[in-house]
Amino acid sequence: MTAREKEYRVDYLARVEGEGALYIKLRGREVVDVKFRIFEPPRLFEALLVGRMYYDAPDITARICGICPVAYQMSSVHAFERLFGVTIAPSVRSLRRLYYCGEWIESHMLHAFLLHAPDFLGYDDAIKMAKKHPRVVKNALKVKKLGNDIVSLLGGREIHPVSACVGGFYRVPSKRELMELRERLVENMATVEDLLEWVADLEFPAFEQDYEFVSLRHPEEYPMNEGRIVSNKGLDIDVDQYEDYFAEEQVPHSNALHSYIVGRGSYMVGPLSRINLNYDKLHDRTKGALRRIGFKTPCRNPFKSIIARVAETYYSFEEALRIIDEYVEPSSPRVEPQVRAGRGCGCTEAPRGILYHRYDVDGEGRILSAKIVPPTAQNQKRIEEDLRALAPEIVRLPRSQAVWRFEQAVRNYDPCISCATHFLKLEIEEE
Amino acid sequence: MAKRRPKIAVYKFASCDGCQLSILDLEEELLTIGETFEIAYFLEASRAVVKGPYDIGLVEGSITTPHDAELIKEIRKNCRVLITIGACATAGGIQALRNWRGSAEFMKYVYPKPEYIETLDKSTPISDHVPVDFELRGCPINKYQLLEVISAYLSGRAPSIPNQSVCVECKLRGTACVMVARGVPCLGPVTHAGCGAICPAYGRGCYGCYGPKESLNSKSLMKRFIELGRRREEVVMAFRLFNAWAPGFREVEAEA
Structure with missing residues (x-):
């Protein structure tokens, strides 16, 4: 290393889900190298799904990620239901949205307040942050618990819930059970609005990029389980066309594949993309709260993704209340699918962005092949580009602050490394 | 002088993060846990690392790479009590399905260039590599059972974890x-x-x-x-x- 070269390393990136590392090298102010490395060991999910029955897929793929098991269950369920031509009852469809509301709430509260907010205020973790900001941390935990309680009611437990299946649920809640949740949702709406105001007052680095935002879009609702895949740069495709427009490339330094849009390059998925592309589908109270804090779309500052997470939490409260108020118990919790051979694709909005599943099955429902593209794999290329763009500015800071700011820029994306890794390419060569 | 707070470390191997997430899912107890223990090493929650040795090491995940097989030995030396949490650490996890077909076949399926991949042929539990003091089961674990096991070890009694069906x-x-x-x-x-x-x-x-x-x-x-x-x-x-x-x-x- 010459005198003018500077290296920044984080060997074990903290406050992210899974194992990753950061490496940035500069020569003068020129960025020579940026690596967001993933070294989480591979678990080979696509391979171990081969030979399993279709009905195992929701339970097995849930184990890709302990934070967003609902998303994995839902993408697999939708893939098979599209293939088998299953039509579910409207109230079962609503319950799936409620299930998703629960997961967005718990995952967004976890990330925004336990993992990301400490960066903005210079704390190592939320427990230390709680000493100075006890009310905020306690409120975030209370709201997070409510999200987990929604998932637990619908699925039996918050991590790897057991009720979702191809065709519906094994068990649906009674109206009375939902009414108990309703009370707590109403009580905590104001808390979430306080949290939204709190994150809006954080100090955000002035940093904007010309992103291609990608999310689902549905004609009637803020996207969760269904919709077309769209972007702010003209993409508008059916889920079945995903692999015609998106591809993965192997990069020599990382263990995971980088996704890109064919002919264009990197893109961003997640709450910031969703809110930028679907602001018009938010409910009125969420829109009002966003106006009050002065949040405007399109927002091109990735550090403000924390605002989008809390805004989506607020939306999830409104949506959950709407669903509970309109809920009528379905006559049957699930329909028996008519199994047939073929290919099914599913894509839903995991807390971190679109999650694509594709399966080929034989006539008995045996899985012949599987492909899963999680949100973090899709954001990886964009994360590195952000680091590259931020580097010339950041390196003026003292080293310890610079390293911290690089970490924060990665955490903007709430990376879920266990997710990204089940299909990663491991390389033997270490630096 | 105040009593020294016991140091806890949380480690992750091949897994989904769900079992260590259970700790963060103890929403009502989390801040008390933070006061009672020194969370000395828990990368999912904190960037601060306090040096070992640790009073209790919680291990999530199974061993699937030569690197991890070495690492767990170092961890064992650094933890007075080692507790595995969840099905991956205790039994090898869902990724142990490779153990029947062999990882070569699995690798060929997932990777175009399997020769670049460094992985062990089998996904194995922690107890295949080092002595383990207690194995907490579940995919995921029951977070209240985890609290019970930690409390039991800190007060020097046997954990009350029923072993019926x-x-x-x-x-x-x-x-x-x-x-x-x-x-x-x-x-x-x-x-x-x-x-x-x-x-x-x-x-x-x-x-x-x-x-x-x-x-x-x-x-x-x-x-x-x-x-x-x-x-x-x-x-x-x-x-x-x-x-x-x-x-x-x-x-x-x-x-x-």
């Missing part, structure tokens, strides 16, 4: 037997308690995510599944999930 938990919960009443195949009779018998309460059979209980009769249960109309292939697959490699479930095919 899921059937007992169904009785306690007042759930009618799904297999007897509705003919739904259920792994409850051979599965270790701990989850609270969630699946039967939700109208489906237990899928064994807490692993085999002691002295089980899987042969007899398999026979019953076949009588209930399941194909043999499906019956074997029922045992081949998150605890597939655990002794008791691992042998099912050979038994038939």
